[in-house]
Amino acid sequence: MxxxxxxxxxxxxxxxxxxxxxxxxxxxxxxxxxxxxxxxxxxxxxxxxxxxxxxxxxxxxxxxxxxxxxxxxxxxxxxxxxxxxxxxxxxxxxxxxxxxxxxxxxxxxxxxxxxxxxxxxxxxxxxxxxxxxxxxxxxxxxxxxxxxxxxxxxxPHALRRPQQPRTRTSSGPLWPAVTGGVTGLAWLYWAAGGSLGIAHFDERTVSWHVLVGVSACWALAASGAVLAIDHRRRITRLPYLLLLALAWLGSGSMFAWSGWRLPATVYVALTHPSDVSYPENVAIAVALHVTAVLTGAGMTQSLVRGDRRRLNGADSAEESAQRVDRHP
Known part of the structure; x- marks a missing residue:
């Protein structure tokens, strides 16, 4: 197989x-x-x-x-x-x-x-x-x-669930889950038709609503997954691999798409092209994109550090077992 x-x-x-x-x-x-x-x-x-x-x-x-x-x-x-x-x-x-x-x-x-x-x-x-x-x-x-x-x-170790649940309340910073949730809720509000922070109402096309909504869903999914992985208190029964995939993909979506749209938003704000304008208020859009880029990077850094800790812990446990076998 x-x-x-x-x-x-x-x-x-x-x-x-x-x-x-x-x-x-x-x-x-x-x-x-x-x-x-x-x-x-x-x-x-x-x-x-x-x-x-x-x-x-x-x-x-x-x-x-x-x-x-x-x-x-x-x-x-x-x-x-x-x-x-x-x-x-x-x-x-x-x-x-x-x-x-x-x-x-x-x-x-x-x-x-x-x-x-x-x-x-x-x-x-x-x-x-x-x-x-x-x-x-x-x-x-x-x-x-x-x-x-x-x-x-x-x-192969990156796809394995940790054998022993962590006893600490947290193994990583809490801020990526919080800022990711806030950013996701803001995008979801816009995708649902919210007007606060919108500067050009006529520019809200169907494609804009869909893309903002998809970005919101991935941001919220990643925030929940990171919270469940790094701060687990039996808050979910979802499989570990599913949580890992949601955190990986959601953080990548925030980093990639906001990293792509940030310079485009700044370009439009500085050059004021006559035939292009974004629906969002430029200052708010830039703030959300910067937050999303930092959040995506922070989530991934937390996941990588957690994976290294699990690998080091597994290596230490194996070394301890070998010492016990040699010196019963």
């Missing part, structure tokens, strides 16, 4: 890398086409800003392809663990927000008969948008299978 799961994970890793190739090709064509004057610049961007944005996404797609290959190729086992973990964490954070956003937006738009544009270039052909979405969906599903298989091979 384990060998079959490993074979499936390896195939999924190749699939994750292949799924991002169409996205990479499209982004490269946008950059080359814009430079040659063959393709229009995205709405709300100057030529320089458009090139910078797409160059960054080309780098992200390239990193995603390398991540997929690292999860299956032998050299991936020799890469620094922190590098593989960071790229996987950020990539997973993007994808777990994109996948529900694509599905929910499609259902809502089909029910309301709206196009649901998200502020991108209106001249993008339908087949191109569909291909981009297929790249995200395919990569997300493939990584969800490939990453656990890689973790099982390289860090």
């Amino acid at each position: 384990v060998e079959r799961w490993d074979r499936v994970g390896r195939a999924a890793a190749y699939g994750a890398a292949a799924a991002l190739v169409p996205y990479l090709v499209i982004k490269v064509s946008w950059v080359v086409g814009s430079l040659l004057g063959l393709l229009p610049v995205g709405r709300g961007f100057s030529l320089g800003g458009w090139l910078v944005l797409n160059t960054v996404t080309i780098g992200m797609a390239s990193a995603g392809i390398m991540l997929g290959l690292a999860l299956v190729r032998p050299w991936g086992m020799r890469m620094p663990g922190w590098l593989v973990g960071f790229v996987a964490w950020v990539g997973s954070g993007f994808l777990v927000s994109i996948l529900p956003f694509v599905v929910v937006s499609a259902l809502v738009n089909s029910a309301t008969g709206t196009s649901g544009g998200s502020g991108g270039d209106a001249a993008m052909p339908g087949w191109e948008a569909a291909l981009l979405q297929c790249s995200f969906v395919g990569t997300g599903i493939a990584l969800a299978i490939a990453l656990p298989a890689y973790l099982r091979r390289r860090w």
Whole structure:
């Protein structure tokens, strides 16, 4: 069974890398086409800003392809663990927000008969948008299978529940769970139609509501999971692996998406483009994004430290058992 799961994970890793190739090709064509004057610049961007944005996404797609290959190729086992973990964490954070956003937006738009544009270039052909979405969906599903298989091979202890429950009330700082919950509730309030902190009511599109709502759900899920893992007092009966996955993915979603939207929000606030404006009050949006980035990083740091403590504790217990065997 384990060998079959490993074979499936390896195939999924190749699939994750292949799924991002169409996205990479499209982004490269946008950059080359814009430079040659063959393709229009995205709405709300100057030529320089458009090139910078797409160059960054080309780098992200390239990193995603390398991540997929690292999860299956032998050299991936020799890469620094922190590098593989960071790229996987950020990539997973993007994808777990994109996948529900694509599905929910499609259902809502089909029910309301709206196009649901998200502020991108209106001249993008339908087949191109569909291909981009297929790249995200395919990569997300493939990584969800490939990453656990890689973790099982390289860090099997990371997927194990601690053998002994901790007697201390807390093993990590409480602030990430608190700030994550506050940020999630603020986003949920906006997604539900709340007007406090909204500067441009007409800019609240269906896609905006969906994306903010998805971000809110992941922030709240991560906060609850971290609270249950690091401050457990039998507050939940959920499986340990599920809590670990919610904390990992939710913290990555907060860090990745707010880290992505923060510079875009600051850019719009400083340049005041005539055809682009965000619904939120800029100061409040920036504060929430900064809080989300710090919270996501704090959650992950707490999880990593807890994992190191468990590993060190297991090693100490094994050494003690060996000493007892040698000196009965």
